[in-house]
Amino acid sequence: MHCAGLVNLARMECGLTPIGLTKQYGDWLWNEGTGAYFDTSSPGVPGAICVKPWDGWSEGHVAIYADAHTLIQAVLNPGVYEGEQDYDSYNWAGYTTYGLMPDVDYSDVQGWGDVNQEATAYVAVDAQGYLRLNGPDWSGGWWDAGWKWHDA
Amino acid sequence: MAVTGMDIVNAARQFAGAPYRYWTGAVPEYGPPGYGDWQAAGYYTPGYVWSEGCTAPGW
Numbered sequence: 001m002h003c004a005g006l007v008n009l010a011r012m013e014c015g016l017t018p019i020g021l022t023k024q025y026g027d028w029l030w031n032e033g034t035g036a037y038f039d040t041s042s043p044g045v046p047g048a049i050c051v052k053p054w055d056g057w058s059e060g061h062v063a064i065y066a067d068a069h070t071l072i073q074a075v076l077n078p079g080v081y082e083g084e085q086d087y088d089s090y091n092w093a094g095y096t097t098y099g100l101m102p103d104v105d106y107s108d109v110q111g112w113g114d115v116n117q118e119a120t121a122y123v124a125v126d127a128q129g130y131l132r133l134n135g136p137d138w139s140g141g142w143w144d145a146g147w148k149w150h151d152a
Numbered sequence: 153m154a155v156t157g158m159d160i161v162n163a164a165r166q167f168a169g170a171p172y173r174y175w176t177g178a179v180p181e182y183g184p185p186g187y188g189d190w191q192a193a194g195y196y197t198p199g200y201v202w203s204e205g206c207t208a209p210g211w
Contacts, residue, residue: 001173006164013163014155047157064164072164079171080164105154 003062006074007049010064016103022060026053029099038095040087043068045109050086050095061093083136 001009004025008018019025029035029051038050044065054060063073063086071089072082089095100106124132125140132138141151 001167001170005173006167006170009167010160010164013166014159016155045157047160064160066161066165072161072168074167074170074172076172080167080169082165082168100157101160103155104157104160106157109157 001074001080003060003074006072006080007062007064011101021054022051022062023053023055025049025062026051026060026097028102029097032102034102035097035099038090038098040090042098044086044098045100045106047104047106047109048098048100050089050093051097051099052093052095053097058094061095063089063093063095085136 004019004021007025008020012018019028026035029049044050044067046065046067048065049062050065050071051062052060061073063071063084065086066072066082069085069087070082071084071086072080073084073089074080086095121134122138122142122144124135124138124142126132126135126137127139129140138150141149143149
């Protein structure tokens with residue numbers, strides 16, 4: 001399935017109507033007043049979405065937040081998977097919009113990002129040599145919360 | 153009962169591992185079981201059938 005197909009199917013699993021493709025998701029959030037400009041530094045809440053609407057020229061994308069920064073999404077390779085961080089995904093997807101779906105109840109997770117800040121469990125060094133807090137790629141080694149160095 | 157954000161996440165997780173397919177230009181259609189059985193529906197939950205394009209039976 002493609003990116004918007006995953007969101008459509010997840011909604012249908014929950015008894016909600018599919019919204020359409022990336023443009024429809026983006027328009028929907030803004031029209032309903034739940035859309036916001038995407039900001040990599042703002043934590044998301046589970047079940048929220050981030051969108052780059054198809055604009056007629058460049059490919060769009062839409063993904064679902066599983067926690068403050070982790071996305072579940074359908075991409076060309078490897079397909080549907082959970083794990084990419086929104087700030088990494090932004091580098092290729094170019095999200096413009098973040099938002100809560102208007103017909104979903106987020107009352108149990110409202111403020112989730114504010115009260116569930118990611119604790120620094122470790123600092124990873126990724127393949128490019130960048131430091132990543134709790135990063136998924138520690139191929140360059142990592143420090144644990146006791147600040148002890150580990151080779152990858 | 154209202155659908156919660158975690159309901160959406162858990163529903164999406166059921167599809168983890170499904171392969172990517174390009175959107176082919178057709179408006180997705182959804183129908184009852186049996187509709188469009190000629191499509192590869194293996195990754196979709198029972199009750200939903202996904203039309204990925206303009207492929208016709210027998211192609």
